[in-house]
Amino acid sequence: MTRPRDIHDYLDAFDDIPGTRVYTAARARMGYHLNQFAMSLMKAENRARWLADERAYLEEWPMTEEQKQAVLARDYNRLLDLGGNIYFLAKLFSTDGLSFLQAVSTMTGMSVEDYKAMMDAGGRSPKGVRSIKANREAQGAAKEEIR
């Protein structure tokens, strides 16, 4: 390849991974206050205030209404889309008493039981979830054969 190799190519490749958001600068900027809010739940006194009135606590943070709604709904996929990072969001689901496995399973469209069963059986295979582009090309090739 002759095009310049730089951060753009590096970042573009990340968009080729199915069902995955890499926590790049773009996401870090969008989610700045969302993540700082989540971080604040590391302090016991903040957790108490948060648990007493979630909405009121959220109002103290310059987050978008969309981010606030997604927090209240514990919609983790949405929160990742809005710039959340899983290690920051962990303070939120930990405060809810959820484990990583429970919280993570909510993002897969599987029930927590099915997700746990998949993990116990060896986890999700990387086959077919490595590259959106490769999947598309494979589909094209398959159609080609059928014709």
Added chain:
Amino acid sequence: MTRPRDIHDYLDAFDDIPGTRVYTAARARMGYHLNQFAMSLMKAENRARWLADERAYLEEWPMTEEQKQAVLARDYNRLLDLGGNIYFLAKLFSTDGLSFLQAVSTMTGMSVEDYKAMMDAGGRSPKGVRSIKANREAQGAAKEEIR
């Protein structure tokens, strides 16, 4: 030279400069709380408490008695010997209303007027204050000649 080149040689060379303490790890560790105390004077409310009762304010910091005495005496050469760094100590003399020139002059054994006059005339020449070892050798050579 065949001896290993590493941080030890790098640091040893610093001790060869007359009238100078380089702010190395060894000094940074010794002066940790002294410098953090000075840093605290960046906040207006801390400055007010400090000015109201210097000794009481100092007691809040895990500094050595020697460091506390040197702070109370504004003995900046001593403070540097005890691990102080000039940029941290600047918060102390700034709180006293002293300029860098006034505070720095106190370390030279010169009056502030004489020090200022020296600066206005072009500053202190590096001649003869580059190297303790070189000075010693030059003295030896001079004695040699006299004999």
Added chain:
Amino acid sequence: MARITAGIASSHVPLLGVAADTGKDRDAYFGPIFEGYDWTRKWIARPENKPDVVILVYNDHASAFDMKIIPTFAIGCGERYRPADEGWGPRQVPDVEGHPDLAWHIAQSLILDEFDMTIINEMDVDHGLTVPLTMMYGAPDAWPAKVIPLAVNVVTYPPPSGNRCWALGEAIARAVQSFKGKDLKVHIWGTGGMSHQLQGTRAGLINAEWDNMFLDSMIGTTQALRSIPHIEYLRETGSEGIEMVMWLIMRGALGRETRALHRHYHVPCSNTAIGHIVLEPVDGTVPASPTLEGNNAAAQGAI
């Protein structure tokens, strides 16, 4: 003089800390994981293997560092560190004692070697650091080794490259060799990984084949792991598999050739593939410092 006598890699899944702290570490779920560490616990308790200091490479998971400040490489030069409150109260484990003499020596040496270190004197340490201590030492009243925390950013992209991590390990080895204090046995531990993805519809990804290739390549003289790009970790091992670049700091510090003393791999722990390996240097040679301040007569010669 100090010398690196071994390298240990281990996952640092927070749930392992919970299991150990609540006495579940020998139940049906956690038993097979902890059993894989029994060999190491016995080995490390023997006087000839016991390290005086552990350089513990880990990543902070939004505990000591928030988004205000993100150091790529941060080295702890402080006297002690408290376990962090990660949202459910701090773990009830001993404080971590530092080794400021060796830590500052390493920090200073690394900067002369042109690594742009961030020096830390005060911070709390999270599961990334305390879980490996638990896995290796169980639940003592005090940790049996001093610890130099080396925190690596693997959360906000880009993390350091594999090559940079390996090179940092080599520079750490040079620094340890040139320490002039007490005779110290030093371990270097690389933590995190192996394959796991904690997000999105692809969550739960595990790649045992790739993980085992990675374990294989930690052994011997190959430097193949050094040039794996970030995108390969992401595709093959899930979005959080990138933590494995931290193992390369450990590997780089062991020098030209390693031998494996013990190896353990288990799926799953929560969402993660547990990997653990104990290595010793066979030929601990590392390249000389290429830098002026670290290595050139002119930089130290008197005028």
Added chain:
Amino acid sequence: MARITAGIASSHVPLLGVAADTGKDRDAYFGPIFEGYDWTRKWIARPENKPDVVILVYNDHASAFDMKIIPTFAIGCGERYRPADEGWGPRQVPDVEGHPDLAWHIAQSLILDEFDMTIINEMDVDHGLTVPLTMMYGAPDAWPAKVIPLAVNVVTYPPPSGNRCWALGEAIARAVQSFKGKDLKVHIWGTGGMSHQLQGTRAGLINAEWDNMFLDSMIGTTQALRSIPHIEYLRETGSEGIEMVMWLIMRGALGRETRALHRHYHVPCSNTAIGHIVLEPVDGTVPASPTLEGNNAAAQGAI
């Protein structure tokens, strides 16, 4: 696309801020100092020279960073920065507006190029950053350029080597060239110095001969400054002269060859020799990135 159109070096003595803020900048003492900046103020006000963004290399003087955390290279990626209270109340100058788009792009690029950056999103900025703005722009209601603060540790030893600083400049140049946002004119400023010593019986040291050698060597194609060891700065230019390594980041970013547009040297300002130079790149070529993630097809190729 963005391009580096000029490099400026300047001392950043806090007293210059005091003089400007209290209207003493044209008195008998300060007049000769500020007159040396008149050329630059006129030049930089012309539309063709006005930068959209200034990458402002400076050091924090125990303001944003205390001894708890000491980053070697910290880059500000935030939206805005307030002037710090350095012990006598904050300077009454405008807030400093950042340029997060370009700053994050540079930060990410530098890490791929194996610089171990610390990313900063919130901090106050001290005289090291605000005094150069005053010297170049006077006292406007708002600073006419966005600023990317690049804070370098030159207080706790060891600071980065001259070579490392120069190489960082080269990597910054590559990063600016590869920016894909709006067409931006970018300046890079190196601040601090020149000779001064603020401590001990040797305080007040000034070395006009060495300082002028340094100014001479910022011009043209020579890379002689790159390999000056720390000990030479200390011996020749006083304990605080080491700040001049920051000028080398600016010089490195200007590429192979520079031309001087303006030059000013004056002794004294308080304890310090004032140095100021305006450079433009003649041949802005910098070496290609030597790293895998930054430069190798394998790192980006789809699998």
